[in-house]
Amino acid sequence: MSIIAGRDTGISEIEQKALEIIKKRGENGIYQYELWRELGLDSRDGSRLAQRLLRRGLIVRKPAVHNGRRTYKLFIAKHVPKPIEVDVDADEFLEIPCFTCRYLDKCHRGGFHDPVKCPLIRDWIEAKMREKAKIPR
Numbered sequence: 177m178s179i180i181a182g183r184d185t186g187i188s189e190i191e192q193k194a195l196e197i198i199k200k201r202g203e204n205g206i207y208q209y210e211l212w213r214e215l216g217l218d219s220r221d222g223s224r225l226a227q228r229l230l231r232r233g234l235i236v237r238k239p240a241v242h243n244g245r246r247t248y249k250l251f252i253a254k255h256v257p258k259p260i261e262v263d264v265d266a267d268e269f270l271e272i273p274c275f276t277c278r279y280l281d282k283c284h285r286g287g288f289h290d291p292v293k294c295p296l297i298r299d300w301i302e303a304k305m306r307e308k309a310k311i312p313r
Contacts, residue, residue, distance in 0.1 A: 190215060191234075194225055198235060198250050205249040207242055226250060273300050 187195075197214055198206055212222030226248070229235040233253055240249045273296040274280055283289040291297055 190217075190225065191229060194229065195234060195252070199252050201251075203251075205238070205251040207240065208237070208248040208250055209242075211250060268304070271300070273297060 194211060194215060197211060208222065208226055209219070211226070212219060215222070215225075217225065226235070226237060229250075230237050233255075236251045236253050237248045238251070240247055273294075274283070274291070277283065277296060279289040283291055283294070285292060
């Protein structure tokens with residue numbers, strides 16, 4: 177089973193084979209030169225292949241020493257979503273003019289009361305921006 181499915185991925189057949197070999201090695205990884213040998217590549221082409229996969233974030237390459245020679249070990253990249261930090265003050269939500277607007281039930285995009293064109297929202301946002309930037313009126 178392939179690691180990356182679909183034709184629109186831009187992954188070549190040799191890159192796909194390389195990813196499958198690296199994945200089979202699991203947490204132990206594979207020495208870069210071993211991958212080249214399994215794929216029948218010389219060091220130049222093998223190095224370029226590893227660089228392409230590395231640039232795309234598909235693999236991780238860690239320096240290693242094997243038989244007294246410097247080389248790299250290759251691993252499948254584990255994509256861990258980065259947490260998004262948002263500094264939100266809940267009190268600011270209570271200040272949004274929509275909560276006290278008498279037209280809230282009639283407000284919708286493209287309607288007579290449109291939030292995109294609402295002067296109350298515009299004025300509130302501008303006031304918040306001035307407040308954050310400490311710009312006087």
